[in-house]
Amino acid sequence: EVQLVESGGGLVKPGGSLRLSCAASGITFSSVSMNWVRQAPGRGLEWVSSISSSTSYIYYADSVKGRFTISRDNAKNSLYLQMNSLRAEDTAVYYCASGTTDVLFEYWGQGTLVTVSS
Amino acid sequence: QSVLTQPPSVSGTPGQRVTISCSGSNFNIASNYVYWYQQLPGTAPKLLISRNNQRPSGVPGRFSGSKSGTSASLAISGLRSEDEADYYCAAWDDSLSGVVFGGGTKLTVL
Numbered sequence: 001e002v003q004l005v006e007s008g009g010g011l012v013k014p015g016g017s018l019r020l021s022c023a024a025s026g027i028t029f030s031s032v033s034m035n036w037v038r039q040a041p042g043r044g045l046e047w048v049s050s051i052s053s054s055t056s057y058i059y060y061a062d063s064v065k066g067r068f069t070i071s072r073d074n075a076k077n078s079l080y081l082q083m084n085s086l087r088a089e090d091t092a093v094y095y096c097a098s099g100t101t102d103v104l105f106e107y108w109g110q111g112t113l114v115t116v117s118s
Numbered sequence: 119q120s121v122l123t124q125p126p127s128v129s130g131t132p133g134q135r136v137t138i139s140c141s142g143s144n145f146n147i148a149s150n151y152v153y154w155y156q157q158l159p160g161t162a163p164k165l166l167i168s169r170n171n172q173r174p175s176g177v178p179g180r181f182s183g184s185k186s187g188t189s190a191s192l193a194i195s196g197l198r199s200e201d202e203a204d205y206y207c208a209a210w211d212d213s214l215s216g217v218v219f220g221g222g223t224k225l226t227v228l
Contacts, residue, residue, distance in 0.1 A: 045206050047217035059216050104153050108162040
């Protein structure tokens with residue numbers, strides 16, 4: 001059974017930083033691309049960032065470029081999102097999702113809530 | 119304003135067939151696969167349709183996807199109360215070098 005478990009969410013002040021983690025099991029982590037997708041309260045899904053299996057390809061949404069950094073540790077089956085210069089509009093549930101070259105966002109975690117507020 | 123356009127809501131009665139449209143452009147839907155996700159209330163999204171029209175294992179045959187040009191559609195036949203959820207389309211966008219989602223469609227089963 002595939003399991004993706006996010007952690008690291010919480011309350012942070014505007015301008016602050018937070019690091020999200022996603023622990024994967026039940027998949028060959030080193031063979032899949034990984035992604036972060038967020039959902040603001042009461043809103044739709046928004047893609048945030050993607051990283052290929054070997055980290056050769058990394059992409060960011062314009063809304064987070066220059067502030068967020070995606071990374072992964074294939075030895076630890078883990079995905080990360082370093083979020084700096086956080087803004088109120090970054091408040092959302094952040095989901096990690098795995099994918100392949102054939103399938104976008106195949107498996108999803110349960111999400112972790114990030115709240116940016118003073 | 120989402121890059122992919124979906125109707126905010128659709129509704130139907132049990133047993134009916136409903137469709138949800140997803141409109142995009144040559145940069146996304148026309149040139150890349152379309153995916154559909156189902157999000158039941160209070161839960162994480164789940165892959166419903168892959169690569170335009172492929173159903174992952176465990177997804178009932180009542181769900182089907184299609185694509186033509188810059189538009190795609192999700193059809194749900196034999197509507198059931200448990201289908202009440204939000205549905206999202208998504209595709210890679212070549213001009214943005216990123217994934218774009220539709221704004222989501224809330225399905226209500228009357």
